[in-house]
Amino acid sequence: MQNTKEKILWASIKLFNEHGVANVRLQQIADEIGISVGNLAYHYRNKEAIVSSVYDILFEDFGHILSQYLQSPSFADFDRQILLYFEFFKTYQFYITDLFSMEHALPEIKAEWQLFMNKMILQIRTRIDFHINRGELVSETVQGTYNLISESIWMTIVFWIPQQTMRNKPVTETRFRSAVWNHLKPYLTQKGLDTFEFSLPVLSQN
Numbered sequence: 001m002q003n004t005k006e007k008i009l010w011a012s013i014k015l016f017n018e019h020g021v022a023n024v025r026l027q028q029i030a031d032e033i034g035i036s037v038g039n040l041a042y043h044y045r046n047k048e049a050i051v052s053s054v055y056d057i058l059f060e061d062f063g064h065i066l067s068q069y070l071q072s073p074s075f076a077d078f079d080r081q082i083l084l085y086f087e088f089f090k091t092y093q094f095y096i097t098d099l100f101s102m103e104h105a106l107p108e109i110k111a112e113w114q115l116f117m118n119k120m121i122l123q124i125r126t127r128i129d130f131h132i133n134r135g136e137l138v139s140e141t142v143q144g145t146y147n148l149i150s151e152s153i154w155m156t157i158v159f160w161i162p163q164q165t166m167r168n169k170p171v172t173e174t175r176f177r178s179a180v181w182n183h184l185k186p187y188l189t190q191k192g193l194d195t196f197e198f199s200l201p202v203l204s205q206n
Contacts, residue, residue: 005043007033009057012050016094021051048106055109058092062116069123070130076199078127079177085157086176096162117154125150128184136192137184153183178203 002010011032015024026047030040044050065084071077089095099113128146131137140146156179164171181196181203188196197204 004035004039008040008043008050009054012054013092013094016054016098017092021094021098052106055106055112058095059112059116061088066116066119066123070127073130073134074199075131075136075196079181079200079203082157082177082180083173086161086173089158089161090171093161093165096159117158120157121150121154124153131192135189136195137187138189149183149187153180156180156183174202
């Protein structure tokens with residue numbers, strides 16, 4: 001059962017997703033869980049403290065996803081991480097507007113995002129190298145190709161949900177996974193294709 005502080009944070013996340021961080025007032029958060037602003041202020045002295053605590057949760061969750069890197073050497077391992085990213089970016093949809101706000105009230109948040117995003121891209125690129133070495137992806141014929149693909153995969157993972165929402169398209173796990181994997185499927189060797197079809201049969205048909 002959630003205590004009051006947890007209720008405040010998850011109510012804030014819900015409202016941030018609906019209205020954007022900058023547009024949510026303390027009164028709205030208090031009303032969402034049925035407490036007074038005074039009671040809310042007892043737990044969090046101001047909105048900045050709430051935002052900071054929300055990002056503590058967010059970055060903890062993101063760090064957990066990054067820690068799942070290469071738990072086992074397989075396409076299925078990467079797919080599990082992709083699913084975790086899907087749930088993460090669906091849960092914290094407010095990140096997209098907050099990430100690009102011109103003057104963030106907490107600049108350390110942007111710095112933390114940069115660290116996480118750079119690590120995420122590096123993990124994707126390293127995964128590609130891993131599967132090249134296993135003979136499941138073709139070797140690079142044009143220098144820099146896989147760097148560009150790594151960044152394209154990163155952009156798909158990070159921005160797919162908001163752009164689908166903006167276009168009123170369905171946001172589902174399968175469509176998200178397919179969007180990510182479609183960057184790599186043209187570069188699969190026959191061995192990679194066989195492994196992919198065996199490991200992820202649903203996606204192999206898309």
